[in-house]
Amino acid sequence: MNKYNETFGVDISKDVFDAHGSKNGHSQFKNDEKGFKAFLKSLPVQALVVMEATGYYHYRLAQFLYKNEVVVSVVNPLSVKRFIQMGLAKVKTDKSDAKAICNYALRNDVPLYTALTDVQSECLQLFRLLDSFIKHRTATKNKIHGEETLGVPSKAVYRSLKRNKKHLDKELAAIEERILSLVKKDQQHQLTLLTSIPGIGVKTALFLIVVTDGFSKFENASQLCSYVGITPVIKESGSSVKGRSKISKVGNKKLRNLLFLCSFNACKHNRACKGIYERLVNKGKSKKLALIAVSNKLLRQAFAIAKSGKPYDDEFVSVLKK
Known part of the structure; x- marks a missing residue:
């Protein structure tokens, strides 16, 4: 049995988020600080707010509510999708999705959200940037190889690509160094333990x-x-x-x-x-x-x-x- 006074399902998009309360029904708020405060003000005591993990969009609201002592759960979107499919729903809107998330939370045990520390948050952002730069560098290296195979490659293009690769190498090294320094500050002992395992590298x-x-x-x-x-x-x-x-x-x-x-x-x-x-x-x-x-x-x-x-x-x- 649900132990909360009211459960809210939240569907978040770029500009707004739709909320469906198990007692009060549907409402919509701006996806910004002002909207967060308005939503917080509307919540009853001992409420549970459930949302899907949707990349960047859910993170700010989840962090805001958690820091204001609201119980939050961030669930796997695939689980909610399967739940909706089982209900044979024929309508899919932001409003209906918020209601579906609410119903999912009422019928299932959902994991409680724990806010990221500042170090964790920065590290995850750095890892995402690292991945983006690695893909960019790989594309640049492939382009350099393609230019080298041409009979008469453009020197201007070749030099530009080389400069770009050199810049990416420098940025990647700086990002990796920043991640390492952040983790060492809090988890040096655990880092030493994990890298003692043959096969586990520093990055992993x-x-x-x-x-x-x-x-x-x-x-x-x-x-x-x-x-x-x-x-x-x-x-x-x-x-x-x-x-x-x-x-x-x-x-x-x-x-x-x-x-x-x-x-x-x-x-x-x-x-x-x-x-x-x-x-x-x-x-x-x-x-x-x-x-x-x-x-x-x-x-x-x-x-x-x-x-x-x-x-x-x-x-x-x-x-x-x-």
Whole structure:
């Protein structure tokens, strides 16, 4: 049974956000500081506000409400989408979506939101900028290669591309240095622990610490693996449907990709990961599936080591199995 006096579902867009209260119905506010204050003023005591994770748009409102001691939940948009589909809804508007989010919260246990610290917030912004610059640099490098293959490349174009790449290299180095300094300030010990795991590099360790809030957001390794999206999904029904097992991919894509890249090195130098990789490959499983299993193992090792406070030790297998 819902323990809150009233539950609100919120659908956020660029300029406005629609709110649907379980008792008071629909209302709309401007998606700015003035609108936030008006919404806050309209909330009854002991209210629950639920919204979807929608990138930039939900973040400001969630942070504002949390800092004003309102109970907030940020839910996975896919979960709400599935809930709406089960209801066979024929109308989709911002107003109907807000009502659907409200109904979803009334019928399900929703996770409570914890505001990001200033360090976490800056680190996540820096990681997003880092990704954007890396993609830009890759495109620039490909363009340079294309120009070099031409019979008579333009010197002006070639020099411009070279200058652009040099500038991006400098910016990327500065961003990585800033992230490292921020995390070291608060989580130096945990950073040292995670980088002791063969296969886990500094970048992956930094991102793990930031998105998990030093692993405090999760009670066990299974919850963390589900969050990242590297838990297996099995499709079987009766005797006729035998679908291929695959990972869920409902989770943090950035972290999932980083762990997959780490798995290549881990299956060579991390004894436990190497054993899993070789065992699966010898059973006839694909190398990609084996690397995903290694990614899962790496994440579980990271969780166990972060929680135990002890560095990686090949001989201390019991800690890593927890």
